[in-house]
Amino acid sequence: MAMRTIFGSLEDHTQGDAEIISGSVKHYVFSNMFAVAAKSAPYEKVVVAKNLEYVMEAIRAEGTSPWFACSHDEFVIDMDGDVTIEFVKLNEPNAVAPRDREGTVAVSGEPAGRRMGTIELKRGHQALLPAGAAYRFTAARPGVLLMQTILGPLSVQKWADICMHPQTEGVLA
């Protein structure tokens, strides 16, 4: 009998549950990236996991994003929908994303540099967002991206809104 692999999407996702025996469900910082993206503004970088300065961000891809850049490598996984990424090799990367500054930064206006090309992603595809390049996303229909990066000025933390807490969890009495 053929097995069916279940992936999530904006349209079809079911969050799991937590049965707490001792402690609080808040200790597990438990969210669902599709539920987060369903309530996010396009390209809002909502932190869903944080390990000291490192973060994973759930991003709603919809329309064309602003241009972004970063002083270090970042990685993005397409979790739902089709997304195209455009890349520009920055003429002055340190002026846009200084080496001593971590996380994604916004690029003011059009990035100055040579066009590097494009990458077209579908669900399950992962792309490198290389240090020193500007990039922007385009999605004809709403989708979801998961980004591995470092906490930066564009990162949005709203844990109480996205995570299970004692009032929302399916905790056994």
Place this chain on the structure above:
Amino acid sequence: MALAMDLVRSSEPDPINGYRSFELGEFKLTRDAYFATVDWPAKGQRHIHKLPIDYFLRAMMRDVAWGFFYGWVNFDHIFGTKNLYGTVEMYAGRYNEAYHLAGLSYVETFDEPVIMATFKAILADWVNAGFDPFAAPEETSTSVFGPKNGNNFEAIERTRLNTQRMPGVAGDSPLRDEAAYPINRHFLDVPQDDPVVRAEPGFEDQLSAFNLFKYLSRSDVTWNPSVTGVCKASLACPTTEEFILPVFHGNDRVEWFIQLSDHIVWDVQDKETGRPRAMITMRAGDVAAMPADIRHQGYSPKRSMLYVWENATPGLPDRYESGELPVYPVEF
């Protein structure tokens, strides 16, 4: 390592079942047709603990493959190892509340090359032909049981890839060869298309993408993470899971799980005592932290894709143990 191999203490093969016994410090490890037996001293006596041999070998295989991992690798509620990064503690009963309070626990510390060489020697001797400790039970033979019957060096000596940035990037670790890594029977419906990369001349080596779900669908092991994204000390370590995580992993730092497909149930216990803390069911898209004061074991009824996310910043265990860092990653 040749020197460490010389320090492995083993017996001649048992005349009845054919397996060697091993000694590591005051510990003695033996196996028979169905069980591994751990034997240690406490309160002036020898104490024994038995584990089903298939469970024991699956756990030991992970401990070896992971290089003793981050923190505690509990083979079960009694026996396991704690990574001190350079040395490794081996314990019996230390993280079992009843044994420890009764004074029956025992801990001994070994140089990492010595315990690694001993564990590899145990695997080489105790894993029979046809049994793959990395495989799900349905995928491998029951030849693990019974008297000694050959070896399976190919299964226990898989090479771990060393990824610097991302698989497939120029000069980095390779993507999985389609001929050598067929699609797993549970992932036959996973699309195998590749991203479309259109690089301008001169940038061919700078733009890179791959199909992560395809990559995972062709994994030939379970519960064995491999690195697919390196952002300074932030390591993306996705893996495919089926049946039971063969160990209770005790965290010496915060770890995060992101469920990419299907679902896993996590049995979460107190790291020190083993008292139950929570049962967390994670479904596709779910994100959850494993705090720095717990141990966890996962149950995956169908092969699933799990994105394990680690922080490899040096010195974290001491910072958590001293209280400098909170065991919970976020306050809200």
